[in-house]
Amino acid sequence: MDERHELERVWSDAPGIPGFLSTVDHKRLGIRYIYTSFFFFFVAGLIALVMRAQLSGPNQHVVGPTTYNELFTVHGTMMIFLFNTPILAGFGNYLVPLQLGTRDMAFPRLNAFSYWVFLLAGLLMCSSFFVGHPPNGGWFAYTPFTNKEFSPGLNMDFWGLSVMFVGISSTVGAVNFIVTIFKLRAPGMTLNRMPVFVWAMLVFSLMILFALPAITLASGLLETDRIFGTSLFVPAGGGSALLYQHLFWFWGHPEVYILFVPAAGMISMIIPVFTGRPLAGYVWVVTALVAIAFISFGVWIHHMFATGMPALALAAFSGASLLIAIPSGVQFFAWISTMWRGVVRLSTPMLFALGFLLIFLLGGITGVMVAVLPFDWQATDTYFIVAHLHYVLNGAVVFPIFGAMYYWLPKFWGRRPSERWGRVSFWVMFVGFNLSFFPMHILGILGMPRRIWTYPSGVGWTGINQLVTIGGGLFGLGTGISLVNWAWARFRGEPAGEDPWNADSLEWATTSPPEHWNFTSIPAVIGRHPLWAEKPVPVSASASPDSTFALGPEGALARQTPITNGIETAPEATMTIPHETYLPLLTALGIAVFFLGLLVNGVVVGVAGVALAAMGLMWWAWRTDVDLR
Amino acid sequence: MTRRRPIVGPLLVVVAMTMAACDKRAPNTLDPQGDHARHIAGVWWLMFGLAAGVYLVVGGLIIISVVRGRGTEHGRPSRVGDNAFIWIGGVLVPIAILALLAVVTVTTTRVLDTHRKGALAIEVTGKRWWWDVRYPTFGFRTANEIRVPVGRQVAVTLESTDVIHSFWIPQLAGKTDQIPGQRNVLRFTAERAGTYRGECAEYCGVEHAKMNFVVLAVPSADFDRWAARHAQPPGVPEDELAARGQRVFLREACAGCHRIAGTPADATIGPDLTDLGARRSIGALTVPNDRDHLSAWIVDSQAVKPGNLMPPITLSKADLDALVTYLESLR
Ligand SMILES: [Cu+2]
Numbered sequence: 001m002d003e004r005h006e007l008e009r010v011w012s013d014a015p016g017i018p019g020f021l022s023t024v025d026h027k028r029l030g031i032r033y034i035y036t037s038f039f040f041f042f043v044a045g046l047i048a049l050v051m052r053a054q055l056s057g058p059n060q061h062v063v064g065p066t067t068y069n070e071l072f073t074v075h076g077t078m079m080i081f082l083f084n085t086p087i088l089a090g091f092g093n094y095l096v097p098l099q100l101g102t103r104d105m106a107f108p109r110l111n112a113f114s115y116w117v118f119l120l121a122g123l124l125m126c127s128s129f130f131v132g133h134p135p136n137g138g139w140f141a142y143t144p145f146t147n148k149e150f151s152p153g154l155n156m157d158f159w160g161l162s163v164m165f166v167g168i169s170s171t172v173g174a175v176n177f178i179v180t181i182f183k184l185r186a187p188g189m190t191l192n193r194m195p196v197f198v199w200a201m202l203v204f205s206l207m208i209l210f211a212l213p214a215i216t217l218a219s220g221l222l223e224t225d226r227i228f229g230t231s232l233f234v235p236a237g238g239g240s241a242l243l244y245q246h247l248f249w250f251w252g253h254p255e256v257y258i259l260f261v262p263a264a265g266m267i268s269m270i271i272p273v274f275t276g277r278p279l280a281g282y283v284w285v286v287t288a289l290v291a292i293a294f295i296s297f298g299v300w301i302h303h304m305f306a307t308g309m310p311a312l313a314l315a316a317f318s319g320a321s322l323l324i325a326i327p328s329g330v331q332f333f334a335w336i337s338t339m340w341r342g343v344v345r346l347s348t349p350m351l352f353a354l355g356f357l358l359i360f361l362l363g364g365i366t367g368v369m370v371a372v373l374p375f376d377w378q379a380t381d382t383y384f385i386v387a388h389l390h391y392v393l394n395g396a397v398v399f400p401i402f403g404a405m406y407y408w409l410p411k412f413w414g415r416r417p418s419e420r421w422g423r424v425s426f427w428v429m430f431v432g433f434n435l436s437f438f439p440m441h442i443l444g445i446l447g448m449p450r451r452i453w454t455y456p457s458g459v460g461w462t463g464i465n466q467l468v469t470i471g472g473g474l475f476g477l478g479t480g481i482s483l484v485n486w487a488w489a490r491f492r493g494e495p496a497g498e499d500p501w502n503a504d505s506l507e508w509a510t511t512s513p514p515e516h517w518n519f520t521s522i523p524a525v526i527g528r529h530p531l532w533a534e535k536p537v538p539v540s541a542s543a544s545p546d547s548t549f550a551l552g553p554e555g556a557l558a559r560q561t562p563i564t565n566g567i568e569t570a571p572e573a574t575m576t577i578p579h580e581t582y583l584p585l586l587t588a589l590g591i592a593v594f595f596l597g598l599l600v601n602g603v604v605v606g607v608a609g610v611a612l613a614a615m616g617l618m619w620w621a622w623r624t625d626v627d628l629r
Numbered sequence: 630m631t632r633r634r635p636i637v638g639p640l641l642v643v644v645a646m647t648m649a650a651c652d653k654r655a656p657n658t659l660d661p662q663g664d665h666a667r668h669i670a671g672v673w674w675l676m677f678g679l680a681a682g683v684y685l686v687v688g689g690l691i692i693i694s695v696v697r698g699r700g701t702e703h704g705r706p707s708r709v710g711d712n713a714f715i716w717i718g719g720v721l722v723p724i725a726i727l728a729l730l731a732v733v734t735v736t737t738t739r740v741l742d743t744h745r746k747g748a749l750a751i752e753v754t755g756k757r758w759w760w761d762v763r764y765p766t767f768g769f770r771t772a773n774e775i776r777v778p779v780g781r782q783v784a785v786t787l788e789s790t791d792v793i794h795s796f797w798i799p800q801l802a803g804k805t806d807q808i809p810g811q812r813n814v815l816r817f818t819a820e821r822a823g824t825y826r827g828e829c830a831e832y833c834g835v836e837h838a839k840m841n842f843v844v845l846a847v848p849s850a851d852f853d854r855w856a857a858r859h860a861q862p863p864g865v866p867e868d869e870l871a872a873r874g875q876r877v878f879l880r881e882a883c884a885g886c887h888r889i890a891g892t893p894a895d896a897t898i899g900p901d902l903t904d905l906g907a908r909r910s911i912g913a914l915t916v917p918n919d920r921d922h923l924s925a926w927i928v929d930s931q932a933v934k935p936g937n938l939m940p941p942i943t944l945s946k947a948d949l950d951a952l953v954t955y956l957e958s959l960r
């Protein structure tokens with residue numbers, strides 16, 4: 001027990017607020033990502049309900065056109081940038097080091113920085129409500145509509161600047177994941193033994209690195225147009241309206257898969273555990289994830305089928321878009337095959353996984369439909385697309401996320417949410433979801449364009465819209481039930497134990513919640529399913545060469561974790577995990593002030609922000625020795 | 630199976646509601662009245678058949694896979710191995726379906742792209758939030774209402790001078806964007822006479838929802854007669870009240886934004902009003918065109934279509950009356 005006390009002393013953060021602001025623990029940060037993202041999820045969800053109230057009947061006036069346009073813009077932007085992407089990063093943050101059998105991320109301070117940037121960017125976006133200028137140009141902010149001439153207020157500046165800002169968070173987060181996954185795997189965790197979720201986070205990160213510059217460029221150049229009067233996207237000034245769309249969708253299409261890949265990775269973790277057998281076709285599934293990453297960069301023009309480009313060029317992109325159905329099909333049949341010869345346990349996480357399968361199946365099918373060029377000429381910019389995109393982004397990402405919450409919460413908190421209410425929540429969500437989004441396909445076919453704040457009576461859309469609104473309310477209720485269930489579990493849930501699901505991956509080999517240092521001794525990985533092979537999992541001990549010092553409790557006591565070489569995971573060196581520090585927060589604040597300067601056109605504010613950030617970074621570099629003491 | 634009920638239930642409700650809701654006035658893409666939309670509807674029905682088949686088979690497999698191993702200790706064995714299963718379901722069958730769809734895509738695209746001789750040229754510029762319509766062959770202009778002859782291909786040149794709009798007539802043709810600095814051409818042939826709803830499909834600002842138009846497909850002979858008459862500007866109003874209305878129109882701000890052929894009013898900030906009296910609606914399909922709605926529009930169009938670009942205009946009761954009489958006389 002002395003060792004434990006000593007470990008506590010070495011690892012624990014300062015108590016209270018100072019510790020909260022300065023922690024670099026990947027688990028605290030991961031959870032914080034998840035909480036913050038869920039906050040945005042519920043805000044954006046409530047916004048959606050207001051929109052549905054407005055559309056529940058013809059010629060209604062719950063909100064006017066100005067407000068409605070702001071609502072759908074903020075709803076989309078928040079869901080994509082402030083909920084979907086960061087919550088997946090949050091799960092990754094929490095789980096990747098545990099699943100790899102290491103004690104933290106490769107760059108813990110960068111990890112904290114990435115969280116603070118995300119939070120501040122989210123607050124920047126939300127503050128637009130308080131000054132009365134929420135973004136109103138749609139979540140893809142097409143030019144020239146978003147140029148200064150047609151969107152004179154600050155509204156779209158809030159959009160452009162927060163999108164650029166939050167991009168910093170994703171980029172540094174991606175670098176952190178990649179290095180962690182390549183360099184911090186426990187001895188024996190070779191690439192072909194990595195859990196599929198880790199593979200998914202690797203693909204997620206690589207895709208972010210390649211796709212994100214395009215949106216940074218799109219929103220950055222939009223802002224130079226708006227703030228400094230360059231005319232890159234202003235046709236009247238010699239610029240090009242379509243250039244913006246190319247840049248945007250060069251990120252925008254891969255982004256869909258940036259979100260889907262980790263969600264699919266979660267499903268590939270959940271299904272085997274609840275069928276009691278390893279994932280069928282592990283190599284297939286991993287190859288499919290990598291293939292998706294490649295193909296998804298070659299299809300962005302399918303978002304621009306109606307822009308009047310030459311038909312042959314469009315048809316080529318149509319063909320490329322069809323291809324992406326194959327890796328999805330492979331994953332689908334790997335999942336089905338896993339269940340086919342197993343015994344399926346219908347616990348809440350598995351219900352969400354099955355809901356995901358049935359929903360994603362339809363979203364995938366309609367995806368193939370809209371990839372067919374002629375059909376897209378009818379479908380694009382209608383409710384058919386709204387339906388499709390919610391089947392893939394809400395159904396095929398949010399259902400896995402809810403499943404993942406039910407699956408990993410016992411690990412996060414050491415307590416279990418109620419199984420009964422989990423099921424109730426699932427069914428209400430599942431029924432509400434389909435009731436809300438399925439009829440939207442029909443609305444699109446009946447000629448209802450998207451993004452209209454109202455519609456006349458007598459065009460045949462009223463009944464279906466009522467149904468959609470009812471479904472939307474149900475879906476919202478279902479998510480609310482889960483929220484309450486989780487809140488209850490946080491304080492009252494039954495103790496979970498180390499491994500409540502009889503799972504296979506390493507996060508279940510440690511206590512729930514895990515100690516700050518994750519593993520007193522680093523596990524020795526002997527197969528793809530460590531916990532199914534041997535329980536308790538065998539561990540490595542510190543040995544004489546320096547590179548293996550971090551493996552055992554001695555390493556943990558020194559706040560160290562082993563670095564292994566990328567291929568066969570032989571210990572290579574050790575890494576010291578920095579202590580808590582305010583520098584990431586300070587630097588993030590500096591950048592926030594800089595963006596604020598751009599927003600209000602305040603040179604002094606902007607310069608102050610740059611100075612603060614630069615100071616933070618320099619101090620950060622200079623302090624490294626101290627943080628690692 | 631309790632698992633299936635909640636899927637089938639809503640589906641049935643949806644179908645029932647659709648039947649009830651699908652009144653004939655819906656701009657239904659599956660009730661095509663032009664060649665372009667008809668070909669696409671064909672593609673849809675093919676895809677719908679395939680989709681329904683795939684959904685039922687794969688959805689069925691999912692459900693079976695869930696119940697199959699119930700009650701057993703370690704699941705039931707299967708003759709098809711994991712690999713074969715993935716090869717067939719995940720690779721081979723999708724490739725076959727996708728290849729078929731690729732062929733359909735290319736052939737349909739080529740069919741839709743054909744230029745027919747003697748196509749009627751129309752130019753439509755999307756504006757915030759209405760449509761400027763020009764017939765270059767006849768040299769006249771109108772707004773928010775497009776008349777086309779049945780059975781003759783029309784080639785609509787699509788432009789914009791402000792933001793991006795998208796020109797869509799669900800029952801006649803798929804949509805094409807109107808992009809500033811670019812001229813796109815959409816070709817289609819109306820196959821049956823009728824009145825079809827047209828819409829702006831690309832979000833373009835405050836009143837995107839109320840940026841609609843109507844297409845009147847009429848027999849060829851009717852179209853020619855209409856075109857010949859419209860090529861002549863309206864004469865000087867004979868009616869005393871209407872003549873006063875014209876004076877009001879030219880005196881007030883109206884002439885600075887609108888055009889009426891044959892008068893000094895020649896601005897294109899707002900819709901051309903040369904044939905306003907013959908049009909069915911005002912405000913790009915926002916309200917029907919009658920005396921009451923027209924006067925309400927002129928006095929305060931902001932109450933009718935909040936956010937549109939026509940300012941409220943104060944007129945005496947008598948002036949307003951005369952103005953409305955004049956405008957309604959323009960046919
Ligand atoms: Cu896409």
Ligand SMILES: [Cu+2]
Pocket residue numbers: 755756758793794795829830831832833837840
């Ligand atoms: Cu428009």
